[in-house]
Amino acid sequence: MKKRLVGKVVSNKMDKTIVVAVENTVRDRRFGKTLLRTSKYKVHDENNECHEGDIVRIEETRPISKEKSWKLVEILKRNILTSEEEEVSKGEGVPE
Template sequence: MNLDNQSKYLIGQIISDKRDKTVTVRIDRKVKHPLYGKIITRSKKYHAHDEHNQYKVGDVVAISEARPISKTKSWRVIKVVKIN
């Protein structure tokens, strides 16, 4: 799948695949501390839909915005970037 035609996508690492048809993806970003200037890694977790339970912990995947699938899940895994 081509990422160019996706409205919004993020790339992150799967940290949990214990739920049925759901993976938890951690997205890391680098920010500069406002006062001291040090580069800090900030992270956020997203729940993404995995229809066939094919992605495993450690895989780097691209996730895309989707309609709300459940209370906490409004992202969908679109492709694997790197397999662990």
């Protein structure tokens, strides 16, 4: 059975590739404290349909390139930004 993970898209600047951050909690062996660990995976997005901030489900697959062995299964939640917020996040428009 192939591994399936859920994570957040942190980058979509490459063609047909997104970077997904998956958070995992682990327990420290010595002190017993619960720690949050984040792993980043490069994921194949055939139709370039994901945007930063989307919550997605990914699945392990055969190696597609040197660093890419995951593919996009579905988009669970889209990040909705207004056009004004997109301009500000890109640094193009300066609010007055």
